[in-house]
Amino acid sequence: MQGIKIINLLPEGGGVCDYKGLDIDKFVPGSQIYPPNERTCYVITNQDSIPDNKDIIVITTDKYEEARQKYVVNPERVPTLEEQQKQIDSLQTTVLGIMEQIAGGAAK
Numbered sequence: 001m002q003g004i005k006i007i008n009l010l011p012e013g014g015g016v017c018d019y020k021g022l023d024i025d026k027f028v029p030g031s032q033i034y035p036p037n038e039r040t041c042y043v044i045t046n047q048d049s050i051p052d053n054k055d056i057i058v059i060t061t062d063k064y065e066e067a068r069q070k071y072v073v074n075p076e077r078v079p080t081l082e083e084q085q086k087q088i089d090s091l092q093t094t095v096l097g098i099m100e101q102i103a104g105g106a107a108k
Contacts, residue, residue: 001028001044001045001046002044002045002047002050002058003042003043003044003058003059003060003061003063003064004022004042004043004044004045004050004056004057004058004059005040005041005042005056005057005059005063005067006019006020006022006040006041006042006043006055006056006057007039007040007055007057008039008055009034009039009040009041009055010039011039012039017041019041020051020053020055020056021051021053022045022047022050022051022056023045023047026045026046026047027043027044027045027046028043028044028045028046031043031044033067033068033071033072034071035067035070035071036071036075042059042064042067042068042071044064
């Protein structure tokens with residue numbers, strides 16, 4: 001078994017996954033990690049001969065585990081729309097305050 005990182009898994013703009021000649025039937029079931037908003041896949045495979053492709057990177061078990069921790073075990077939570085709006089409102093208030101200080105209290 002070995003860890004693999006596949007980059008450029010999807011064409012820019014989306015489309016069909018290109019596993020670069022890897023035999024997906026040799027993937028350890030459930031080991032695939034697809035990071036959000038990336039065109040990358042991490043996987044453990046039982047395939048003996050890995051195709052020579054610049055988009056296939058053999059990784060250590062530690063690197064695979066780092067990806068699993070980051071994207072599966074403790075994924076970064078995307079703020080809700082309500083939380084994002086609160087951040088925007090807070091930033092707008094801050095910017096208006098700075099503009100008032102610069103303009104001598106004239107900005108509204």
